[in-house]
Amino acid sequence: MADDILRAQLPNGLTVQLKEIHTAPLISHWVWYRVGSRYEQTGKRGISHWVEHMQFKGTPRFPPGTPDKAIARTGGSWNAFTHMDWTTYFETLPADHLTLALEIESDRMINSLFDPKEVEAERTVILSELAGNLNEPLFLLSDAVQKASFEQHPYRNEVIGTPEDLQTIQRDDLFDHYRRYYHPANALVTIAGDFDAGQVLRQIEDWYGSLPPGQPAENPTSPEPPVPEERHLAVSGPGETVYMQIAYRSPAAADPDFFALTVVDSLLAGPTSLNMFGGGGISNKTSRLYHALVEKELAVGVSGGMQATCDPFLYDLTITLRPDRQPDEVLAVVDDEIKRLQDTLVSEQEIQRAIKQARAMFAYGSENITNQAFWLGFAEMFAEYQWFSRYLERLAQITPADVLRAAQRWLPSGQRVVGVFYPLNGAQP
Amino acid sequence: MINWRLSHSLHALPGADDIQRIELANGITLLMRCNPFSPSVVMSGYFPAGSQYDPPEKLGLAYLTALALMRGTQRRTFQQIFDTLETAGASLGFAGSVHTVSFGGRCLVEDLPMLLELLGEVLTQPAFPPDQVERLRVQHLTSLAIRAQDTAEMASLVFDETLFDNHPYGKPEDGYPHTIQNIRHEDMLDFHHRYYSPAGMVLAVVGGIEPAQVADWVNHHLGGWQNQTNLPEVDFPSLKPPKEDIRRHVSIDGKSQCDLVVGTFGPRRADPDFFPAIVGNNILGQLGMMGRIGEIIREQYGLAYYAAANLVASTAAGSWEVSAGVDPQNLQRAIDLIRNEIAYFTSEPVAEEELADSKANLIGRLPLALESNAGVAGALLNIERYGLGLDYYRRYPSIIENVSREDVLETARRYLNSGGMVIVSAGPDGGNAA
Numbered sequence: 047m048a049d050d051i052l053r054a055q056l057p058n059g060l061t062v063q064l065k066e067i068h069t070a071p072l073i074s075h076w077v078w079y080r081v082g083s084r085y086e087q088t089g090k091r092g093i094s095h096w097v098e099h100m101q102f103k104g105t106p107r108f109p110p111g112t113p114d115k116a117i118a119r120t121g122g123s124w125n126a127f128t129h130m131d132w133t134t135y136f137e138t139l140p141a142d143h144l145t146l147a148l149e150i151e152s153d154r155m156i157n158s159l160f161d162p163k164e165v166e167a168e169r170t171v172i173l174s175e176l177a178g179n180l181n182e183p184l185f186l187l188s189d190a191v192q193k194a195s196f197e198q199h200p201y202r203n204e205v206i207g208t209p210e211d212l213q214t215i216q217r218d219d220l221f222d223h224y225r226r227y228y229h230p231a232n233a234l235v236t237i238a239g240d241f242d243a244g245q246v247l248r249q250i251e252d253w254y255g256s257l258p259p260g261q262p263a264e265n266p267t268s269p270e271p272p273v274p275e276e277r278h279l280a281v282s283g284p285g286e287t288v289y290m291q292i293a294y295r296s297p298a299a300a301d302p303d304f305f306a307l308t309v310v311d312s313l314l315a316g317p318t319s320l321n322m323f324g325g326g327g328i329s330n331k332t333s334r335l336y337h338a339l340v341e342k343e344l345a346v347g348v349s350g351g352m353q354a355t356c357d358p359f360l361y362d363l364t365i366t367l368r369p370d371r372q373p374d375e376v377l378a379v380v381d382d383e384i385k386r387l388q389d390t391l392v393s394e395q396e397i398q399r400a401i402k403q404a405r406a407m408f409a410y411g412s413e414n415i416t417n418q419a420f421w422l423g424f425a426e427m428f429a430e431y432q433w434f435s436r437y438l439e440r441l442a443q444i445t446p447a448d449v450l451r452a453a454q455r456w457l458p459s460g461q462r463v464v465g466v467f468y469p470l471n472g473a474q475p
Numbered sequence: 476m477i478n479w480r481l482s483h484s485l486h487a488l489p490g491a492d493d494i495q496r497i498e499l500a501n502g503i504t505l506l507m508r509c510n511p512f513s514p515s516v517v518m519s520g521y522f523p524a525g526s527q528y529d530p531p532e533k534l535g536l537a538y539l540t541a542l543a544l545m546r547g548t549q550r551r552t553f554q555q556i557f558d559t560l561e562t563a564g565a566s567l568g569f570a571g572s573v574h575t576v577s578f579g580g581r582c583l584v585e586d587l588p589m590l591l592e593l594l595g596e597v598l599t600q601p602a603f604p605p606d607q608v609e610r611l612r613v614q615h616l617t618s619l620a621i622r623a624q625d626t627a628e629m630a631s632l633v634f635d636e637t638l639f640d641n642h643p644y645g646k647p648e649d650g651y652p653h654t655i656q657n658i659r660h661e662d663m664l665d666f667h668h669r670y671y672s673p674a675g676m677v678l679a680v681v682g683g684i685e686p687a688q689v690a691d692w693v694n695h696h697l698g699g700w701q702n703q704t705n706l707p708e709v710d711f712p713s714l715k716p717p718k719e720d721i722r723r724h725v726s727i728d729g730k731s732q733c734d735l736v737v738g739t740f741g742p743r744r745a746d747p748d749f750f751p752a753i754v755g756n757n758i759l760g761q762l763g764m765m766g767r768i769g770e771i772i773r774e775q776y777g778l779a780y781y782a783a784a785n786l787v788a789s790t791a792a793g794s795w796e797v798s799a800g801v802d803p804q805n806l807q808r809a810i811d812l813i814r815n816e817i818a819y820f821t822s823e824p825v826a827e828e829e830l831a832d833s834k835a836n837l838i839g840r841l842p843l844a845l846e847s848n849a850g851v852a853g854a855l856l857n858i859e860r861y862g863l864g865l866d867y868y869r870r871y872p873s874i875i876e877n878v879s880r881e882d883v884l885e886t887a888r889r890y891l892n893s894g895g896m897v898i899v900s901a902g903p904d905g906g907n908a909a
Contacts, residue, residue, distance in 0.1 A: 069512040070846045102764075111774070114763030119832050121839020140842055167777035170802075175780040177731035178800050181626060181902075284729030286620035316561070328564055331557035341554075346614045368613060399562050406564025406583050409515040413847040469624075470729060 051422070051431055052243040058259040059231030062250055063422050063431065064243040067415060073239030074138040074419035075147035077155065078427060081227035083205045084130045084356065085266045092207015093215055093223050095128040096172055100220060101135065102126070103164040105157040110164065113150045120146065128205050131356045132427045133227075138416045141240040145249065151235070152253040155228055165217045173213075176206050183285045183467045184364070190281045191293045191465040192360065199270040201359055229260030234426055238419035269298070269357045272461035285469035288367040290376060293463045294456055296361035299354035299428040305440045306452035307361060308352060310387060312400040313449070315350025315363060321411035328403055334383050335363065344371050344379060356428045361456065373466045387453040391446040401441050408438065488841055489851055491865040494858075495686040501700055502674035505693050506855040507686035510848055516587050516682030517848040518594070519579040519856060524670035526573050526648035527709045533657050535650020537670075538571035539608075539615060540663045541578075545569065546607035549600040553607050556593065565590055567597075571648050574790055581849070584683045588692050595696035598671065603663045612655060619652050626734040627800065629725045630901035634736040634796065637721055638897045642712055644792055672704040673697065679855040681848040711791040716740055716894035725901035733803045733902030737813050741795030741890050744788040744861050748889065750874055751882035752786055752795070757833040758825050758883070759816070760784020760797055767820070768797055771812050778805045778812070790861075795890050803903050810898060821892045824880040838872045 052064040082094050104110035117124050122139035124147075135154075137147035179185045189204050196202035235250060272295035297303040311318055316330020330336050330349065339345040347366040353359055365376060411417045425434040487493065495507040526537040545567065547553045560567060565582035567590060582590045622628045632647055639645030678697075680689045716739050742749045760768035765783040772782035782799035797817070801809045825833075844850050845868070858867050 071842055072846060111763065111770070115832060118763045119835040119839065121836050121841065121843060123840075123843065138843060140839060167774070170777035171773060171780055174732065174778070174800065174802055177802060178780055180731040183624075284727065285624050287617060317564075328561055328566055329557060329568075330561070332554060332561045337554075340610075343610065343613075346617045366617065369617070403561065403564040406515070409513075409583055410581060413510075413513055413515070413849075415846065 052247060054247055056230065056251060056255050058255065058257055059262070060254050060257070061234045061426075062247065063234065063236045063426070064241075064246055065238040065418065065422055066241060066243050067238050067418055068240050070415060071141045071240050072138060072415045073141045073144045073147070073237060073241055074136060074416045075144065075151065076134055076136040076236045076419050076423045077151045078132055078134045078234040078236065078423040079227055080131070080232050080263045080427070081133050081223075082129045082131050083203050084200050085227070085263065086200055086203065089211060090215060090219060090223070091203045091211040092172070092205070093211075093219060094133055095205050095207060096168065096212070096215065097220055097224050098126050098128045098133050098135075099168050099172060100160055100165065100224070101154050101158055103161065103168065104159050105153050106159070107153050107157065108150060116146055116150075130201055130205060130359070134423065136416065136419065138419075144237070144241060144246065148249060148253040152257065155230070155233065155254070156257055158224060160217055160221045160224065162217045165220060169212065172206070173209065176209065176212065179204075179206060183283055183287070183289060183469070186281050186283050187289055187291050187465050187467040188362075190279055191291050191362070191463050194277050194279050194463045194465070195273060195293050195295070195360055196270050199267055199357065201270075201355075201357065227263055230254060230257050231259050231262045234423055236419050236422035236426075238422055239415050267357065271295070272458075273463060274461070276460050277463045279463065279465045280468060281465065282468045282470055285467070287469055288369075288373065289467040290365045290367060290373050291362055291465045292365075292377070292380060293360040293362040293465075294458075295358050295461065296352060296355075297456065298356060298358050299433065301358075303452055303456065304354070306444050306448040307456050308441065309397055309400045309444050309449050310453050310457070311350045311352050311361065312403060313387065313392060313396060314383065315348055317400065317403045317407065318350060318352045319407050319411075320354060321407060321417055328407065334386075335380065338379050338383050339365060339376065342379070343368060344376050354424070354428055377464060381459060384453065384457050384459070388450065388457070390450075392449050394446060397444055397446065397449065401438065404441055405438055488845060488868040489854060490869045494855060494865050495690070496865065497690055499673070499694065499698055501698060502672070502676065503693070503697055504677045504859060505690060506677070506679045506859060507689050508681045508851055508855065509685055510682055510851070513683040513848055515581060515583050515848065516590075516680060516684055517579070517581045517852045518587070518590060518678065518680045519577070519849070519852045520676060520678035521575040521577040521856065521860070522671070522673075522676035523575050523706065524666070525575045526571055526646065527643045528666070528670055528707070529646075529650075532654060533662060534646055534654040535615075535648070536658050536662055536666055537576065538649045539611065539655065539658055540666045541569040541571045541576040542615070543603050543608055543611055543663055544597040544601045546611060547602045547604040548596050549602050550596060553604070556597070559589060559593060563589060567593060573643050573648055579849075587680075587682075587684060587689070588696075591692050591696040595700065598697075599700050601667060603660055603667075605660050608660050608663065612658070615649070615655055616652055619649070619655065624727060626727055626730055626732060626901040627798075629727065630734040630736045630798070630899050633723050633725050633901065634738065634897055634899040635794075637723055637899060638717075638739065638794060639714070639792065642714060642792070643709065644789070670704060670706065672702045673700045674704070677856060677859045679852040679859075681852040681855070714740060714792055717897060719895040721895060721897045723897075723899045724904070725899070726904050727902055728904070730902045732800050733806050733900050734798065734800050735806065735809060735898075735900045736796050736798045737810060737817075737896055737898045738794055738796030739890060739894065739896050741786050741793035742788055742886070743793050744790065746788075746793075748882075748886045749788055751878050751886040752788070752890070754830070754833050754837065754875065754878045755820070755825065755883040755887050756784050756786045756795065757836060758829045759820050759887075762829075762833055762836055767816050768799075768813060771816055772799055772809055776808070776812065778802070778809050782809070782813075806900055814896070817891050817896075821884070821887045824884045827880070830878075830880055830883065834875050834878070837875050841868060841871065
């Protein structure tokens with residue numbers, strides 16, 4: 047048991063990771079599938095997310111609505127997420143109800159119905175979810191920036207899909223996608239909480255062991271290099287505020303440079319919390335860009351975004367402009383700050399500060415069983431659990447020279463996309 | 476210093492035997508609970524300096540004053556304050572509501588003295604530096620401009636304005652652009668001087684630290700604060716439900732979705748029928764996939780991504796609301812379906828099974844809600860704010876168990892059948908808009 051984790055693989059290919067945590071009488075059970083928008087083709091964009099919705103629409107054993115009720119009765123919570131690289135389902139329950147999670151998830155791994163009537167009702171629900179997203183200026187801007195940042199790679203598409211594809215995807219398309227990716231050999235079960243790992247492994251064998259194996263998903267794509275030249279774009283929509291987003295190609299999470307760029311992000315825009323549940327973030331008011339943009343009254347806010355992904359994705363800076371400022375003058379200041387990181391070694395003290403911030407965020411996230419079980423699986427989707435358990439150690443190895451080199455390699459102005467959202471209601475600067 | 480109990484879980488819900496409650500000589504009430512498993516601490520609290528004291532032409536003064544506390548003190552600049560916090564990976568923030576200003580912070584255990592020192596300093600020696608106040612004003616005006624374009628926020632805001640007409644709850648505590656423009660630097664100094672006092676302040680500290688140590692530090696950093704204030708009486712007029720439906724539409728062009736709020740008054744937090752109301756509301760629009768409302772609007776008709784019922788039970792009044800995000804074309808249909816569900820909810824008792832499910836859910840979710848330091852700190856403040864008693868969370872299961880189907884029906888009728896409804900939508904103008 048490295049890192050106090052029990053790791054096992056069943057004969058049908060299902061991988062299992064268990065972590066005992068006895069701080070509260072709770073368990074959190076997650077099933078991870080290696081499928082998401084990264085696995086989708088043109089014409090079927092949004093299909094992984096739609097399949098996720100259909101997983102709540104019943105099996106012969108659990109007609110629609112019955113698992114909701116069973117979970118509600120325990121006081122627990124459950125949900126699911128579709129990402130670019132993965133799709134995951136979780137239940138966090140009082141510890142004595144673990145069996146309910148095993149029963150529901152092992153059942154819907156292969157027995158979901160995809161009733162045509164439910165498929166049609168869900169089409170409207172997802173189009174309504176998309177409509178809600180399209181109300182948001184930052185969704186419109188990010189979507190345009192992502193599309194301009196990738197020519198081919200599916201990371202150019204939003205996980206929710208496009209209105210055109212969501213209108214044309216049919217029941218059998220969804221069912222085929224489900225059959226192809228939902229089986230033990232393409233799945234990972236992670237559980238954290240108040241239980242005996244050996245005992246729970248036997249229960250997992252009982253519930254999941256008899257499911258037929260399938261073929262693990264093949265890697266659907268290969269990394270795409272950064273854009274060959276600087277690209278500028280503008281989008282507009284309802285709103286009263288100008289936003290700017292600057293996106294650079296980021297290293298994949300398994301790339302050693304991910305940690306150096308994490309320090310760059312922390313210095314530039316404040317630390318990004320990777321905790322999905324609990325913890326909360328740390329403000330960024332002493333970051334370099336806050337000084338240069340907000341303190342100098344060019345912007346009202348700035349944030350940086352790093353995501354742990356399988357393939358190189360995007361490191362983005364999102365800036366909310368002051369109404370009286372121009373995008374060009376803001377971009378010039380951002381360039382100055384990035385150049386400073388590329389030209390001048392940062393102090394050891396600044397790196398130590400970034401490490402302490404990460405240590406605090408890890409401590410906050412560890413209070414929450416759901417977040418612990420999330421990490422047990424999330425890290426496996428792009429690397430392995432040690433990526434998470436040795437995160438602070440890896441960060442501590444970063445030197446000022448690493449930071450300088452990462453800023454030079456990953457933030458070249460000639461290989462980025464700069465997008466601006468102009469509000470239709472407000473004055474265009 | 477800490478009695479580590481690693482061999483078994485901290486299973487019990489908070490109660491009189493593990494919550495420490497102390498009243499400081501200057502009027503601060505301190506609540507603490509040790510979580511020996513946690514390497515961090517959460518500190519949160521409130522004091523009675525909310526927007527109820529705002530002059531109408533300066534609505535947002537209490538809110539902006541609270542936010543400006545962190546912008547500089549007589550000893551530290553804005554940058555020095557945040558350098559202290561961010562270097563430790565800690566946080567501290569303030570927010571305003573109608574009755575109180577609330578605050579919250581967290582840090583690693585080793586940094587709690589720093590956090591308490593900073594809390595004491597910003598509360599007692601804020602400088603409200605004019606340049607920082609101006610920057611805060613511009614940032615706040617930007618957030619109000621974003622709010623004006625947010626369909627969910629605008630539907631909720633206009634719902635409160637309409638339901639709580641001529642009542643402090645009908646006025647947004649973060650103000651309007653024209654009232655924010657009226658607030659001067661001196662107004663903040665004056666507001667702070669008049670209303671900020673240790674009397675009535677409540678502070679909860681939860682995490683991997685012994686209460687006796689916390690009490691020493693709180694005494695050291697906040698025990699010396701003295702400021703006698705005479706808080707004026709605020710008129711919270713009695714409220715009458717609307718005689719007939721009131722329909723409002725906030726036109727926000729170019730949006731793809733409408734947000735909708737339908738509702739009326741609900742119980743106050745301290746009313747005895749608060750408990751039948753939460754058991755019933757759970758059935759109406761929370762349980763599982765958002766209860767009966769979610770079942771009809773989302774599951775059966777596929778009209779919305781979200782549709783749920785909520786109780787907002789506060790000190791002086793409460794509301795009972797159903798909200799949904801819908802395609803503008805489906806707006807009227809969603810309103811009709813929601814009205815039908817409410818009519819059914821007030822005509823027939825809920826089924827035994829629904830009642831049992833709702834109770835099991837409300838009782839069963841306590842361990843999850845109280846798992847984190849922040850969850851426990853929130854519970855301690857809840858206990859103090861509404862005078863629930865230190866054993867409230869241990870008594871809670873029996874309180875919920877005692878609610879009957881008849882209690883739920885009577886309560887639902889008392890509030891949801893008493894007159895018309897306020898119906899507010901925000902989004903693009905459609906054929907259904909009022």
